[in-house]
Amino acid sequence: MGGVCISSKSSPVIANTTKNEIKLKPTIPSRHSNTDKPWFDIQYHDKDCTRIMKPNEIKSMMLKPPNAVNKTDLNRILGSLIGLALGDALGAHVEFRPYQYLCEHPVSDLQEGGTWGLIKGQVFIKI
Structure with a gap:
């Protein structure tokens, strides 16, 4: 081919x-x-x-x-994708905030809004 x-x-x-x-x-x-x-x-x-x-x-x-697919590589890829989804879901509250701010104000509930105007818990994926 x-x-x-x-x-x-x-x-x-x-x-x-x-x-x-x-x-x-x-x-x-x-x-x-x-x-x-x-x-x-x-x-x-x-x-x-x-x-x-x-x-x-x-x-x-x-x-x-x-x-054969290397399981370590596959786990790293899956972890990255899950991290992206979690980042999108949390993004409205934590986007562009420094680490120290996040330590002082931990996320206890999902928030709406953010750069993309996502609803609570929504993941930004365009297919």
Whole structure:
């Protein structure tokens, strides 16, 4: 299906662009480029690295990961997502407040309002 091309050469060349396609020559390897985190690398449709996959094209490949998922990494990801949801729910009261203020005025009940005008306990997610 797709492949990953990495080159140590510099400066991308954009040529023969159309409305739906941009062709790039691979450039400097990504700072994330390594074998244990291939999802950070640009994914291509072909081995010549002429057509970059778009997110909706990668989605079907990501439904079932090719390798076992590291439970520690998965727990960190889930913890981050839960933290984001809690931050949104508490945000109206604690947003932009320093740590010391939060120690002196701990949250005892959810508040409405905040930057996004959320109702009590609402999480800010746009899908």
